[in-house]
Amino acid sequence: MFSIREATPGDNEALLRLEAESPQGTGISILIDRDDYFYRSRMHDRARVLLATENDRVVGVMAYALKDVVLDGAQDRAAYFYDLRGDATYRRSMKRGLLRLWQAVHEEVLAADAALLYGHVKCDNYDSLNVVTRLGAEEAASFDILTLPSLRGPTIPLNDHLDALDVEIARIDRAVGERSLKPTHFAAAYERGAELGYLKGIFRLEIGSSSAQVSAWDLSGIYRGRVLHMPLSLRALGWFLNPLATVLPVPRVPVVGQQISYLQLFDPVCSGPCGHQLLKALISQIRRNAHAEGIDILTLFVYRDDPLARLPHFTPQTVLHYHTMVFPLRRTERPKRPFYLDIRDV
DSSP: OEEEOOOGGHHHHHHHHHHHHOOOOOOSEEEESOOOOTTHTSSSSSSEEEEEEEETTEEEEEEEEEEEEEEETEEEEEHHHHEEEEEEHHHHOOSHHHHHHHHHHHHHHHHHTEEEEEEEEEHHHHHHHHHHHHTOOOEEEEEEEEEEEOSSSSSOOOOOOOOOHHHHHHHHHHHHHOOBBBSSSSHHHHHHHHHHHHHEEEEEEEEEEEEEEEEOOOOTTTTEEEEOOOOOOHHHHHHHHHHTTTTOOOOOOOOTEEOOOOEEEEEEESSSSTTTHHHHHHHHHHHHHHTTTOOOEEEEEEETOOOOOOOOOSSSEEEEEEEEEESSSSOOOOSSOBOOGGGGOO
């Protein structure tokens, strides 16, 4: 018998098995290793994880969170969907798990008076893109994730500013401004991240009238990645660089099958004539500090039209591309860009 129900902590192991069958991407294929499937939902105040089951076997999962956000300068309600996964035997036909889950989520967020439903999908995750576009979602914006290995080298202590977190949050809030998808209670993610120990710090460099800052989040205790496939060019680069990285300050390229820990960098803010150069220098120092702390990979998240920052260039580097997909509900027009990228959403 086929049914849909809300997931409970007792479903954790079944959901982790489903996750293990759902690598993301085709060029660089990444599998997420979690200890707690529900860690993303714990970051939100109003989240639900729905399961599709057949004869007590989990064949699909989809989660969503209701959020009060800014849409075109006004407060409204949106629903963020995430962790859309389907058993391989159901994914291709869409006749059961994914389609029925989407319908269930759609009904619930409509009842909650959400203006829209949105989510982020990797550009080469064709299965998920096909599902959401066939159901009416549209690409509304795109963001990039700069992916860098940590780097051997001298460490320099950086002020984490956690002793004045409210001041730093207000500073970021003012810089971001009233952009679409920004939570109306902007401080909530930072406060929850600090409470759970995920927020490592808000780091900044300043020279004269120029400055650059990022917030750093370490979820390596519960969230790790594993590379399943890499292009031959990157593997060949690893064969050359990795032996050198044991003795020299050169980057190390992840090996297929290796479990890797991440430090995630969000809310980059640059100001002044040298702001973007300072952002690159700041990331370089964070890479060295992260290497000393056992972090493998750093990721920087930036919307392509973000007015506050752009991706700096490093050699070597990998850039992953994502679409923000929007499904209109109460409103017909997609929100105006630029969007805000909430740490809780990725």
